[in-house]
Amino acid sequence: MTPIRLLLADDQAMVRGALAALLDLESDLEVVAQVGRGDEVLAALEASAPDVCLLDIEMPGLDGIEATRAVRAAGRARVLVVTTFGRPGYLRRALDAGASGFVVKDTPAHELADAVRRVHAGLRVVDPALATESLLDGTSPLTDREADVLRAALDGGPVAAIAAHLHLSPGTVRNHLSAAIGKTGTRTRAEAARTARDRGWI
């Protein structure tokens, strides 16, 4: 039986190489491509024709969610998202983008190969604890603009900087921030940005 061909995308070279070593130990799996940036996934996909892509989410160039969308649009391979952070919003957005599976790096290494095989067989693989948490947190209550403003507020700059960056009036920024603070149940924009990010709302 011909082995399942795998593409690995992770920005940490050492982790990427280690995962490749782990998966190559399985006789029915073969790592045929490794990339360290999201925007290199598509080219590697064309060049190596993998059956399954293992994508990290946090990557330079193009994040794993967008990379998933691109891979699915190309239509050839299935996607298994392998990520550090089990933020519920990530799970939802990854599945929306067309991922067949979602595992966090906290899960034991020996389960990864099975996850790959299940994904290749057309099954869905989802961390069960994360799935329930995702349902509890529900979907984001933030409007698009509120999310934009919170994203720009993540680095802690003053309102004027956020306003300039988004080409908005400072007053409007404060309105959006106030709404976001209310919806997140926090008291400062720094807290609001943190909890929104942890919930995957931005």
Place this chain on the structure above:
Amino acid sequence: MTPIRLLLADDQAMVRGALAALLDLESDLEVVAQVGRGDEVLAALEASAPDVCLLDIEMPGLDGIEATRAVRAAGRARVLVVTTFGRPGYLRRALDAGASGFVVKDTPAHELADAVRRVHAGLRVVDPALATESLLDGTSPLTDREADVLRAALDGGPVAAIAAHLHLSPGTVRNHLSAAIGKTGTRTRAEAARTARDRGWI
């Protein structure tokens, strides 16, 4: 020749297992223990008598810096710190705690085995780019209290919360924050806390 015995400590099970697979491919290396928490390192050290410990820094229970100190105090094994974040302060503190080597997970996987061998041979292994950056950033200009206040400011709460947490007057907290903002060259406490953390000052 008897293989070099290794202990792996990393909180992400999948990464830990993958690194084990990678290192076990080398005929002169053997992973004899794996733990997922810093406070399990010492017990594993006693039970498995490794020659080299590969420790992550971000771990629950006990961070890798403190774990390094504990391993060195026990006196038997050398330590190679393997971490995600190349913050200059981490490097300095790891070496101060007695680590023989320091590599970030961005470095290629095939260099890890060599780093382990060098550490086992009694040599120092330090990421050169990080070493220069560490020298440029120098040591922390923050006083103890300023560092405390910045630490408490990391989560974005109001001054009153920081003051209560540290049993200080709000005015004193604002004074320390003002000094820290000046020393970090930033304009808000959120920025100051971020840059201080990235420089390893807190």
Place this chain on the structure above:
DNA sequence: CCTCGAGGATGACAGGTGTCACGGGCGGTT
């Protein structure tokens, strides 16, 4: 057509924040 929600904006207000000047106490060094 009319309503409704999202987006954008303004103005006003209370309260939080960053800065500064100043003072006091404590533990070092000279």
Place this chain on the structure above:
DNA sequence: AACCGCCCGTGACACCTGTCATCCTCGAGG
């Protein structure tokens, strides 16, 4: 003893923020 740096605190001031009321526009849907 005198000096110095760190720590802790107070008070004052300007500015920034968070909240609210209000207004306008626009597209979707009843």
